[in-house]
Amino acid sequence: xxxxxxxxxxxxxxxxxxxxxxxxxxxxxxxxxxxxxxxxxxxxxxxxxxxxxxxxxxxxxxxxxxxxxxxxxxxxxxxxxxxxxxxxxxxxxxxxxxxxxxxxxxxxxxxxxxxxxxxxxxxxxxxxxxxxxxxxxxxxxxxxxxxxxxxxxxxxxxxxxxxxxxxxxxxxxxxxxxxxxxxxxxxxxxxxxxxxxxxxxxxxxxxxxxxxxxxxxxxxxxxxxxxxxxxxxxxxxxxxxxxxxxxxxxxxxxxxxxxxxxxxxxxxxxxxxxxxxxxxxxxxxxxxxxxxxxxxxxxxxxxxxxxxxxxxxxxxxxxxxxxxxxxxxxxxxxxxxxx
Numbered sequence: 001x002x003x004x005x006x007x008x009x010x011x012x013x014x015x016x017x018x019x020x021x022x023x024x025x026x027x028x029x030x031x032x033x034x035x036x037x038x039x040x041x042x043x044x045x046x047x048x049x050x051x052x053x054x055x056x057x058x059x060x061x062x063x064x065x066x067x068x069x070x071x072x073x074x075x076x077x078x079x080x081x082x083x084x085x086x087x088x089x090x091x092x093x094x095x096x097x098x099x100x101x102x103x104x105x106x107x108x109x110x111x112x113x114x115x116x117x118x119x120x121x122x123x124x125x126x127x128x129x130x131x132x133x134x135x136x137x138x139x140x141x142x143x144x145x146x147x148x149x150x151x152x153x154x155x156x157x158x159x160x161x162x163x164x165x166x167x168x169x170x171x172x173x174x175x176x177x178x179x180x181x182x183x184x185x186x187x188x189x190x191x192x193x194x195x196x197x198x199x200x201x202x203x204x205x206x207x208x209x210x211x212x213x214x215x216x217x218x219x220x221x222x223x224x225x226x227x228x229x230x231x232x233x234x235x236x237x238x239x240x241x242x243x244x245x246x247x248x249x250x251x252x253x254x255x256x257x258x259x260x261x262x263x264x265x266x267x268x269x270x271x272x273x274x275x276x277x278x279x280x281x282x283x284x285x286x287x288x289x290x291x292x293x294x295x296x297x298x299x300x301x302x303x304x305x306x307x308x309x310x311x312x313x314x315x316x317x318x319x320x321x322x323x324x325x326x327x328x329x330x331x332x333x334x335x336x337x338x339x
Contacts, residue, residue: 005094007133008113008208011120011176013169014155015148016140017190019222022115024193024201026221028213032101032109033222036116039065044125045089055080055092062096069312073100090129104223111210115222120169123176127184134208135180137173140190141272142166143259147247153304157297158290159255160282163262170266189271195241248275258282 008025010018019036026033043061045053056079062068063075078099085091094112101109119126123135146162149155156162177185186207192200201216215221251259260267261279268274282290 005097005110005112006209007094007130008111009119009123009126009133009135010113010115010117010138011123011135012117012138012173013120013140013142013145013166014117015145016117016138017193018115018117018138019224020190020219021136021138021188021193021204022113023219023222023224024197024216025111025113025204025208027215027218028111028205028210028221029215030109030210031111031113031208031221032097032105033113033115034097034100035071035223036067037114038067038116038118040093040114040116041119041122041125044122044129047089050088052087053089053092055085055087055095058089058092059096066309066312070309071100073103075099088129111208117169120172120176123185124179127180133184135176135185136204136207137177137185137187138190138193139170139173139187139270141244141247141270142170142263142267143251143256143272144190144244144247146255146259147250153301153308156294157301158294159251159258160262160287160290161294163259167263167266170270191244194244258286 008031010022010025012018022033025031039062043058043065045051047053059075059079075096080092080095085095097112098107101107101112117138120137127133127135142163145166146156146159149162149165150157150159156165173187177187186204188200188204197217202212205212205216248256257276257279258281260274260276261281264274264279
């Protein structure tokens with residue numbers, strides 16, 4: 001039996017840099033970073049981790065899942081045979097990741113990274129099945145998160161619900177850290193990752209249990225599927241400190257004021273300097289207007305999101321092709337929103 005993978009889950013609030021961090025970790029020669037795998041939690045059995053589970057039907061279910069189809073990578077009929085993996089949920093999932101590692105990095109990785117930030121809601125269950133896992137909670141200035149979230153076709157589209165969205169997910173990350181302990185979860189600031197990539201990645205490498213490699217300061221270690229490529233265009237480029245304060249140009253002065261009035265204490269706890277000394281909270285009419293506009297936008301968002309995901313949801317849909325091995329150097333270009 002092969003040496004077990006050690007999984008690393010990068011979690012936090014969406015648009016906080018989880019994809020960038022996953023791509024930097026995946027640049028290490030011994031680490032493979034997989035695309036977002038929501039099916040990990042959605043197909044996770046409620047049973048104890050050592051309960052026997054037939055691997056083949058589980059892999060069949062993964063292959064039918066639209067989030068797996070969005071990887072645009074084909075198993076081409078491969079299934080685990082007798083003795084190929086333990087008959088457990090973990091065994092089946094690690095068999096799957098090993099196939100991906102083989103096709104994209106040569107199959108020699110000892111650590112695999114999953115960078116779906118929403119798994120911050122499932123860490124307790126994930127650690128039941130992967131007790132030797134490590135989790136990295138990435139934190140970013142909530143005003144920057146809101147500026148990145150609001151234009152998208154999922155999530156909140158107004159500043160007030162965006163502030164609440166950020167607070168809830170950051171709180172989950174710290175609650176998980178208190179539950180798991182510092183040996184299994186660390187907190188990392190996006191701003192440190194961008195300003196001091198080598199120092200930050202050295203700390204992360206020590207936590208994960210791998211030797212630091214210079215490639216970890218680059219972000220070429222993830223093949224971003226077409227489905228999310230428009231939202232992750234900075235992946236492959238060097239971290240750009242100039243983007244840290246971009247939210248100051250993208251948010252209106254009133255949006256900044258409302259965010260700081262609602263979430264200023266949490267910003268301060270996390271070391272983020274408020275711009276205003278005494279921000280005016282949203283009025284009752286502003287709250288009603290924001291919530292109404294956000295709800296109205298959800299219908300349009302649903303239609304747009306459904307249109308984007310339909311090619312992967314159609315029964316019998318097939319990925320485009322198995323990807324070639326990932327390039328050793330980061331891709332060129334720095335454009336919008338590569339979190």
